Amino acid sequence: MSALEIRNIRKRYGEVETLKGIDIALESGEFLVLLGSSGCGKSTLLNIIAGLAEPSGGDILIGERSVLGVHPKDRDIAMVFQSYALYPNLSVARNIGFGLEMRRVPQAEHDKAVRDTARLLQIENLLDRKPSQLSGGQRQRVAIGRALVRNPQVFLFDEPLSNLDAKLRMEMRTELKRLHQMLRTTVVYVTHDQIEAMTLATRIAVMRDGRIEQLAAPDEVYDRPATLYVAGFVGSPPMNILDAEMTANGLKIEGCEEVLPLPAAFNGAAWAGRRVKVGIRPEALRLAAGSEAQRLTASVEVVELTGPELVTTATVGSQRITACLPPRTAVGMGSAHAFTFDGTALHLFDPESGRSLRME
Template sequence: MSTLELHGIRKSYGALETLKGIDLDLQNGEFLVLLGASGCGKSTLLNMISGLSEPTAGEIILDGRTLNGVHPKDRDIAMVFQSYALYPNLTVARNIGFGLEMRNVDLTTRKKAVAEAAEMLQISHLLDRKPGDLSGGQRQRVAIGRAMVRKPKLFLFDEPLSNLDAKLRMEMRSELKRLHQMLGVTVVYVTHDQIEAMTLATRIAVMNGGQIEQLGTPAEIYNRPTSRFVAEFMGAPPMNILPTSAVAGGLRLGTTKTVWRCHHPASEIVVGIRPEALKTKTIAGGLRLSGRVELIELTGPEQIVSLALDGASITASLPAEEELRLGQALDLYVDTERLSAFDAETGLRVEITSEHPKA
């Protein structure tokens, strides 16, 4: 069993505080993705778990053992780096076995462990080569092998797929997912790529300005973002955000005539609509938004349509089969269940219940 607990982790460089109190509780076998833009503190947090730097305050506990002040090599944690960080003068086999070699594990055990890891990663045929002779994807497999072979309690990944091209990145993503399901290990994974986060994570921690903005399963993060930041960060094309004004019995979206009949608080509210929640077919009890087609971008399976409303513009992901022309009038419908509402001032999610006319 490997559980990781972080209590009130802070990190300051002089007057600059890069981490402002991080609390996390990771169960055995979880795949946690730390997601955020560069500079949000996600890599700093990873380095502190690995022991490469120490937190200014707070406690790191792995399986009930406090790790503060413990040397990186004694933490039972393995890390995979974005740049692979392979030893250029050693063969693949020795690269993979390096951690064991440094721990004075005998040669036969080491060889067996290296062979096992290599087979799992399908790099057995590369064991005698030097890292310089390998492709990016192969190098990353070696780096993962080097982490695996130590059988650590916790795996750390620092943007491991960022240096790979798009096709290879998808392959390695599936590979990582497969390995995680097979080995059932506990993982903390840093990325700025939301697709990686969505596909790999059992839970995602969206970070912003040195804090965790939201912690939840990929579905929770995507469908019920707790703040406007998370809502806008996740999803491509991004969520549409429309200001509202209070009218009798509901909220008027932007300057349109559309009114969401609901109970709402007195504060100012903005409404978020995911592009794929917008449909061209009528939805019972849904809202209708009327506008004019301004731009059509075909991506293959779908088309991204920009719709000009009165004084605003929204983006919709529609099936590619729908026949649309530039400039035509178009009505789009959205289920009120799929609306997110945020306080305009604090940016926090506000739960609003729709008021359905009695049938």
């Protein structure tokens, strides 16, 4: 039984169609991340699931029950907002248990639920404080606790970590992962941060212009991007995309003399003359040894040491590539180097449709 089913959801504001037919079935215990840039429709979809907005078409089912027209409080969902949305005049304990108070849960049951939730989130010592006395990370834990204490069918998170600094974001990502593994809750989580998506999700829906570009497990999205958009959006640094032409002998990269071998699934004669976009992940590139034939000669422009890796930006003909190399690699700005890679690291895309040309 699906915990949440989104059926052909559309949303229109006048002449502008924000959502263009979204279909997702989410099983109990899944952690779905809606990933995309600002304006792609991910928050609109979350608000429709929550009942804060009504769709222009389609249906939302929670536990196989249609919730269209059902008030948010009756949908058996809990939502964690970007802004925490805590009551400043109430203690942490009362903030966590506020929903239970409104439902007139017996006091003993209420107190136990609040204590158990605080223990789970490791904030038992904060129960008597007010939100103004808490750090950003502590406030976020309280907001999560207010959702957890209700034990709903579906949890909704709207960019909950975006107000935290980098260190706290990493800590809270780990905490959310730990909680999900313990509780096996069903989660829909909105973010534009691909690291959050890759580390938290069981499935990622990459959204663009009101549509889903790809819906798959994180490793599938990363290793087998369905479109040029997904290839460029997921990954840091993003995938290198080069213009090329298929020939009977291999891939001719625009602006340079070198020809790369075609992936084994493609027949050079059958595909000869076709323009393609070639994708290579930066971490798939390495400096070539003298005997390696599969190589791209590039002129290094910028070298950045991040600590664990050396991020090298170089030009191949008139096109730019990025390579993530070991930190002590000897490359210098303005020097020419030959880069190589495993042939299985190549991704081919149609330049018109943007779709992957991978052969199943």
